[in-house]
Amino acid sequence: MSFFQDMIAVFKKKELLFLESFKESEGVYSFLFENQKDLTWKAGQHGLFTITHKKIKNSTRPFSVASSPTENVVKITMGISDDPSNFKKAMLELKEGMNISMSGPVGSFYLNDNSPSLLIAGGIGITPFRSIIKQVEAEGNRDGQQIQLLYLDSKKSYLYKDELDEVAENTSIRVTYLDSRDELYQEINKFTASYKNNGKYYIAGPKSMVDSVNAYLKNSDIPKPSIKKDALIGY
Ligand SMILES: Cc1cc2nc3c(=O)[nH]c(=O)nc-3n(C[C@H](O)[C@H](O)[C@H](O)COP(=O)(O)OP(=O)(O)OC[C@H]3O[C@@H](n4cnc5c(N)ncnc54)[C@H](O)[C@@H]3O)c2cc1C
Known part of the structure; x- marks a missing residue:
């Protein structure tokens, strides 16, 4: 994806409905959000995720979308330490029915041909x-x-x-x-x-x-x- 396509994608903000979160392993959590009909991404790309349910400083972080477009859900997985940043504290506070906003998808980290x-x-x-x-x-x-x-x-x-x-x-x-x-x-x-x-x-x-x-x-x-x-x- 070109720089200009990324720039356009960044301005496309979408509200994603929080579904659930769970612990993947010690200090690592996954968060699932409902996929909206008009949201598509190439497997491997990332989004810019913004906390919207409370006011915090530095409320946006990039995360790779860990789910594939065919899974019909937006999954992100992140390391969260015992002393998390305000962003990650806010992630752990998400409850069913709340939203997070996502800009993108952006980046060119995807398979672009059939080479080994x-x-x-x-x-x-x-x-x-x-x-x-x-x-x-x-x-x-x-x-x-x-x-x-x-x-x-x-x-x-x-x-x-x-x-x-x-x-x-x-x-x-x-x-x-x-x-x-x-x-x-x-x-x-x-x-x-x-x-x-x-x-x-x-x-x-x-x-x-x-x-x-x-x-x-x-x-x-x-x-x-x-x-x-x-x-x-x-x-
Ligand atoms: C393309 C991309 C994809 C990503 N995908 C994932 C993913 O799938 N999963 C995942 O867990 N993470 C991912 N990240 C990293 C993620 O965006 C966060 O940076 C990371 O999770 C740490 O966030 P945090 O809130 O815990 O820490 P932050 O508050 O962001 O701090 C991170 C580190 O930077 C230091 N720091 C913060 N601000 C400053 C500053 N102003 N000056 C100097 N140092 C500073 C902190 O002390 C800390 O050590 C991705 C990043 C990129 C760029």
Whole structure:
């Protein structure tokens, strides 16, 4: 999506009806909102979410939409510490019937062709990939596209694990759980050795992780246009 399309999308604010929230794992919560008929997004994009049920400073944060467009619900998942920001306190106070506002969708973090694709998630960076692989599952065979998800979490606290395993079972998508950078780089090496110039690389996670994996790919001679990044700034 171009910069200008993003600018237009940002001005399209929608009120989303809160449905429910639940704990995914220690310190990680998901929030579900009713999908409005005119809201569409590409799997992997993010929205700008604004608290509207109370007045707080800095009331807007970007979040990847973790649900796929085919799921008919808007899902966001976020880390919430014991000492949350006012934004996240307000998220935990949402009750059935309240609204949140969403601008967008924005960003170009989505699969744009059928090239063999390596999806590299660090921690909470799994959120856009949940959307992407749910979409691939719903669409069925994308011309036999090779898709591999590498999911790195040093605490082995893998979000959506049951769902990811189910997709891996029902589709040709491979999901590999990792807990160290060394293992991650070994898996990246295997993929680059097989698909070097045809492969596409998608990295999402905390900025420091995205930067170092991006540098690693560049050192492995992966051309810049073959790499897409989603740095979840704020971690
Ligand atoms: C494209 C995109 C997608 C994202 N998707 C997700 C997602 O799916 N899930 C998710 O959990 N998060 C996501 N994020 C990050 C999210 O928007 C928040 O930044 C993050 O959750 C932290 O929010 P917070 O309210 O807890 O902390 P914040 O109050 O935003 O603070 C975050 C950190 O920045 C520091 N900080 C805050 N303000 C300043 C300042 N003015 N100067 C210096 N430091 C400051 C704080 O001390 C803290 O360490 C995404 C971000 C981007 C850009």
